[in-house]
Amino acid sequence: MFELDLRSRQPIYEQLIDKMKEMIVRELWQPHDQLPSVRTMAKQLMVNPNTIQKAYRELERDGWIYSIPGKGSFVAPRSKEPNIEAIAAVREQFVRLVKEARFLGVTNEQLWQWIREGEERGENRDSTCGRDENV
Structure with a gap:
């Protein structure tokens, strides 16, 4: 699964x-x-079931999964349309973090390096879906 x-x-x-x-x-x-x-997941990952439950709750709240009482949790279907609200929230967080990094003395080159590192780790999506080219 994952570690x-x-x-x-x-x-x-x-x-x-x-x-x-x-x-997903x-x-x-x-x-x-x-x-x-x-x-099952708690046993596989050797963590407290309450920790797994907390993650499932957050994922469900954010629309990544859904639950059916008595049946379990399932991967929610993903819309082909970009989630404008979620993208705006991520952008807001990103801008806040960039400001904080700049305040701490992080250079633009370091910021770009971090973005490249994120891409190398596969933490971004390869498609342009949801990407605002004017940002």
């Missing part, structure tokens, strides 16, 4: 959310695929 870094400063549930989103974006999990149960 979590238990020594990372990033909370485990956030790592789990990121990994699950990556599985890379289409390793297809729309309507059933996810492992909370207990």
